[in-house]
Amino acid sequence: MSKAESTETTGDGVIQSVSGPVVSARDLDARMNDVVYVGDEGLMGEVIEIEGNITTIQVYEETSGVGPGEPVENTGEPLSVDLGPGMLDAIYDGVQRPLDVLEGKMGSPYLDRGVDAPGIDLEKKWEFEPTVEVGDEVGRGDVVGIVEETVTIDHKVMVPPDALEEGETTEIASIEPGSFDVTETVAELDNGESVSMHQEWPVREPRPSANKKTPRTPLVSGQRILDGLFPIAKGGTAAIPGPFGSGKTVTQHQLAKYADADIIVYVGCGERGNEMTEVIEDFPELEDPANGNPLMARTSLIANTSNMPVAARESCIYTGITIAEYYRDMGYDVALMADSTSRWAEAMREISSRLEEMPGEEGYPAYLAARLAQFYERAGYFENVNGTEGSVSAIGAVSPPGGDFSEPVTQNTLRIVKTFWALDADLAERRHFPSINWNESYSLYKNQLDPWFQENVEEDWPEKRQWAVDVLDEETELQEIVQLVGKDALPDDQQLTLEIARYLREAYLQQNAFHPVDTYCPPEKTYLMLTTIETFNDEAFDALEAGVPVEEIIDIESVPRINRIGVQEDYEEYVEELKADITEELRSLY
């Protein structure tokens, strides 16, 4: 049920037992996934199992002190989110309670129990501007007007998908511009339904769409190794597995900051409080690279940190993806980051074991794979029910125990997602960041995105990428020999290849997320950087062929400047000059 309306409660029951977040009640008249209020304090919970007269409930708040005999009230509604203007620039817990509002209501920096608040402000007035007129025909999902939700985003007010049957249309009976709160009617339909700015949607059910299409546009991230080697599509799926400290969160934050999506939904699922605080503090100050507005204006945050109730951690992923789908329906490109899906899986495992369900692999419930698949299936490039196109890209961090990718969450995720950014403890330990392993990672979108890069960056984008991949592959092979005999034992051309590969690794693949300039690298710069290294490559091999000793080639003065391209703001000029200097210096050797 949504917290925006107070529903009559029906069919009360009585608590029979309490074990951590799992409570069982008897005599409760309930359906699966109904939201219930548990105990004298009215803690929010959800029905997760029904067996005869006994109903099992997962409780979204701490249950200390709750005991048998206390009442359980059923709202008769499934767990839902409130959808409407006000979700951007907001921060929620896993069941969409706004954390800023809770702070005020509780009067304390600690999260108290039994306090509830609607997901969007019910009293705030928004300026509504109709985009249709009386008599216009509308179907489900059709936009009837807009409100300016933030400086960046116009919120489209849509006919709720459940106001009409699929394919059915009706006419606008009345509609007026003006100032409304989200509960007021902004348009009446001929079939008797009315439209307000507020919708509710049960989180566990995907919002309907007309069609899923093949994604052909990249989600440009401004991260060289991602855009350059392993791009993700708008509407694509990606997994970032890696041991602790390898850079999952930094990568997710970088995407949230710089990815060229319209809307970002960032789900902090069972991770650190300070990481969410960092986002809350930084994002209002940081500029959206697309328009210079504050980043928060396109961002919705969901923070159910590791110490917050585990049942709400289980639901936070669904809350996030439902919000993402809602903006998709408006025709926006939405990117959702979930850090970390492993904590979500563990929440499932914890609840499942309290239910004494038959455990599957490593204690995870047998339905783990199905749940992961259902989540990533909600991503995609869609034709919406209202005919617009929108996308949800889903990027999930995975935190495998001991950094071992053979565990169930990583394995089941890899079966579904099409982009795999494998983080590597060795690289992280060397402070090679982002520590994405270029041998193990892949993107299955690469080929279908090439035309976009060719059209929007350079025609030979795919060839340049292939060149880089080949050099890096060769390096990997050569390194094995070097480990045995040392670098100096290699022939000159191979020594030179190693040097080229070193620049690829240190200048191109590494990117400092904390450097004000290097943190964001537009695809044009990514391309130019690669061509600079290639220029060095071509000129160096020419020189080698002309008889110049490899030591002299490697030692030229200009070439280390490649390492500083990343931090240049006026990179075009810098690169131009550098290419000329490298060429000149090398040619002067013979």
Next chain:
Amino acid sequence: MKEYQTITEISGPLVYAEVDEAIGYDEIVEIETAQGETLRGQVLESSEGLVAIQVFEGTSGIDQNASVRFLGETMKMPVTEDLLGRVLDGSGRPIDDGPEIVPEERQDIVGAAINPYSREYPEEFIETGVSAIDGMNTLVRGQKLPIFSSSGQPHSQLAMQIARQASVPEEEEGDDDEDGSEFAVIFGAMGITAEEANEFMEDFERTGALERSVVFMNLADDPAVERTVTPRMVLTTAEYLAFEKDYHVLVILTDMTNYCEALREIGAAREEVPGRRGYPGYMYTDLAQLYERAGRIQGRDGSVTQIPILTMPGDDDTHPIPDLTGYITEGQIYVDPDLNSQGLQPPVNVLPSLSRLMDDGIGEGLTRADHGGVSDQMYAAYAEGEDLRDLVNIVGREALSERDNKYLDFADAFETEFVDQGFDTNRELEETLEIGWDLLSMLPKEELNRVDEEFIEEYYREEDDEREVVEAAD
């Protein structure tokens, strides 16, 4: 208050009793044995007619005639500023013959989660005086930074050194610390030996640190189950001092491994489906509920900084205890047995060590503008030197290029000059960074690609400036 003599089953640390009233989950229980001894416990599961109780002191001495009282409340810690200077047992009762403690408040030991919206991002540098930490893995106020060690290593010495030396630079100057907050140490021992505990106590007494400390002692021969409440007692006290009394609290918890063993024991007694290597599936959540109690809160002057110590079974950091810890804390400091046997003090291996909050806590206006670059460059150089050591074993130094030899020298000097400072040496950050530049100057200037050029101009020592250091390193 009703008394029951209805114990139906005793199993490991657990007691099951029949009841005829509603008992709250997590409620505190007192059990009086036939011998008149009173034991304390906590409700782990409450159903109609039956409760499962976890007994902190262990169940020995309990039989079916023991009587059970439910106190109708969850576990509380009596807190007051007067706790400073006191020594308590693992359940928070004084054991130091001091005066009775009159609490100002009694606080629930299962702390409610801090609202992420109410937190303040930690970014104030704490100078520990240890180069391997200050220079390379900077600690900030409100951070949780564990020490990953193994049995028999001098992690306690390192922790004591930090507790003794830790200061926030501006405080030393005394005047411009606007909030006027004081520094306090809370030490929580869980299952450590009396000998180890004595080392800490002696150090606290010797340096006069006890006055500004609270000590909680659960020793190796104290009940294991009590270990599951000790850190909660510690952190409740820490939060009170930090967020109600404005102290900057440094919490040292040792040894988290013993805490996790106790969790495993309880899980096994309850016949739960075990997670990895027999530890409970909820251990991540349980540990997070401890570690996440570090931090800063908007509008409050104090802070809680945590340094949990854990000994990695088999020196293996993929073991669930260090692994889950690393996934929650904001970095980790590795104490390395090899470096220890080489005599390095402290034997910190900086390569796998990390402070996640470093980037925001250092640099211009916070520490020194070149700090980040120096640290990155030293990491890279040390890592390269480390790699080459393997190769040297195979091909010998002569087969390596001049460049490679410089990196090898750097790695040696980094250990002997930078890391090995001794447990009694307190280095200011300036000094740490100066040593850093001495070492970096062993490498050709062109190799320093992680430091901004302006800093190379300013700090790099040309050939003949600083010969001695280079010599000394050979």
